[in-house]
Amino acid sequence: MLLFETMSKAFTRESDADEDDDDAGGSQPPLPAGTRNYMTPKGYARLRDELLTLLDDERPKVVEAVHWAAKNGDRSENGDYLYGKKRLREIDRRVRFLTKRLEIAEVTDPSAHYGGEQVFFGATITYVEDDGKERTVTIKGIDEAQSQLGEVSWVSPIARTLLRSRIGDVLKLETPAGQREIEVLSVSYPAPDAPG
Structure with a gap:
């Protein structure tokens, strides 16, 4: 038996689409090179509120659901677990995107x-x-x-x-x-x- 045949499924990548992408998590285009990320105070506040909602409300609820689903046996056929993990990746991708964009924002009133x-x-x-x-x-x-x-x-x-x-x-x-x-x-x- 080959060593690779016994490797746990936990160590394999689910798909190449899961790779981190600087602009994933947002439908906005990337910033043009050499430009600033201008934003109005209301726009900044709206994106900051979205980030805080994801971190403080939505992500903890999904983590709890994934934890509960993981206790229900075979994870490879557990829809709640698989959907929860997918949603966590989406949330984390959006959190990274928002964090990066807010860090470089130049708020202009x-x-x-x-x-x-x-x-x-x-x-x-x-x-x-x-x-x-x-x-x-x-x-x-x-x-x-x-x-x-x-x-x-x-x-x-x-x-x-x-x-x-x-x-x-x-x-x-x-x-x-x-x-x-x-x-x-x-x-x-x-x-x-x-x-x-």
């Missing part, structure tokens, strides 16, 4: 530009395309932008085109369909929080 007419990070901009269609976008961080809410990442083509522009500027936007002209109609920022 857009309310510092309140009342300004130039586009900076955190601005909400209404622009009109050359076909007359108006659109409104808010420039946010890579990890916090939610397109369904009209938010765009600061590294997106539209955000890069709009940054540093002013109300009334006509800009050239490169799209897959070709170059388009857009005109900035309005720029706004959230109001600063009232002191104390």
Whole structure:
């Protein structure tokens, strides 16, 4: 009998998909090389809350369920155990991702530009395309932008085109369909929080 035939299943890798991935655990794209991880204070707080919820609530519950399932006999056919272990890997991957992104976050408060007419990070901009269609976008961080809410990442083509522009500027936007002209109609920022 060969030595390798008696090796415990515990020492084998379940799949190559389990490898640690810096950007696994997040659907966000990796940060472009040499850039900062800009984030609004609300975006930072939301990601931090997610991290704390995973560490303080969800992970302990899954660990408890896996521990209970492990006591129920054959682990190779125990669905609760297998699902629990898979969920633990997903949680741990997301925790690593969030921890790394929050460590390098550069929190930038857009309310510092309140009342300004130039586009900076955190601005909400209404622009009109050359076909007359108006659109409104808010420039946010890579990890916090939610397109369904009209938010765009600061590294997106539209955000890069709009940054540093002013109300009334006509800009050239490169799209897959070709170059388009857009005109900035309005720029706004959230109001600063009232002191104390």
